[in-house]
Amino acid sequence: MxxxxxxxxxxxxxxxxxxxxxxxxxxxxxxxxxxxxALLIDERGLRVAAPLAAPQQAIDSLLREHAVWVLRKVGDWQQKRPPPRSWAAGEQIMFIGQPLSLVMQSGIDAPKITGDCLLVGPPALTPKAVETRVRNWLKRQALDLYTQRCADFSVQLGLSAPAVRLSSARTRWGSCHVSGRISMNWRLIQAPLTWIDYVAAHEVAHLRQMNHSRAFWLAVAALVPDYADRRAALRRDTQRYLLL
Ligand SMILES: [Zn+2]
Structure with missing residues (x-):
């Protein structure tokens, strides 16, 4: 972060x-x-990291030079990766650590939770439209929850509530800008509340200390005493929640 x-x-x-x-x-x-x-295969497949001005030709040559490695690794990845989402009834959506089963229903304008189901409608929606509605719904829930958790933690540190916005970086969960604005990844709304709280507490603690000094970690510990366990769990299991 x-x-x-x-x-x-x-x-x-x-x-x-x-x-x-x-x-x-x-x-x-x-x-x-x-x-x-640089070439890299991770849970999302083949990725190429390049300088801003690298010519496409240089990227193509590197890929061709390592074609055997690339094809083998991409083949392994295709076998291991989870099946693509169908965005149809029965699909499982994770929401604050709980699985919700997608149910298509008429008379539903905005997605809503009933029991362990997420109702989305109308049933005639295309999978793409369902995906958009669910993502937008998750983002709205994320912003509400993050804003509230960050405000609560700020009060505990004697600070005023920060402005919170959503990010969609695939490499990190949160950041705190020098201006005092906190960004948190909307995909984190899929993870358990203890993880969300760890990230919120971490970023709020940066409002006190814009570094990772001992004083910073003391501030985090004041908000979530078991932060080290939460941090370790988040790091260990992070990929599950980055795929959506
Ligand atoms: Zn940090």
Missing amino acids: NTRDRHKVTSTAEEFIELGDQRVSYTLRRSPRRRSI
């Missing part, structure tokens, strides 16, 4: 390359901090 926005000019794009007789898709991330081109 960095304390400053360092990714302002970073760009991300979906690209593909023909390797042998296969069309291989990858995510290209250009960043001002990179000095060289």
Whole structure:
């Protein structure tokens, strides 16, 4: 969790390359901090990290040079990855650590929870429209909850409630800007409340200490005494909640 926005000019794009007789898709991330081109396979598939000005030709050559490795790794990844979401009835959505089963229902304008179901409607919606509605609903819930938790923690530290906004970075859960604005990842709304609270407490503690000094961790501990366990759990299981 960095304390400053360092990714302002970073760009991300979906690209593909023909390797042998296969069309291989990858995510290209250009960043001002990179000095060289790097290939990586993670839970989302093939990713290429490149400097802002790297020519596409240089990226293509590197991919071709490592074609055997890329094809083998992408093949392994395709076998292991979870099946793509259908965004149809029965789909499981995680919400504050609880699974909700998607139910398509008529007369439903905005998604709503009933028991362990998330009602979405009308039933004629396309999967893409269902996905959009569910994501937007998750984001609204996330912003409400994060704003409330950050306000509560701020009061405990004798601070005024910070402005909170959502981020969608796939690499981090939260950040605190020098201006005092807190950003938290909307995907974290899928995780248990203890994790959400750890991230909120961490960022609120940065309002006191814009660093990771001993004083900073004491402030975090004042808000969530078992923060080390929560932090470890969040790090261990983080990928589950980044896929949506
Ligand atoms: Zn931090």
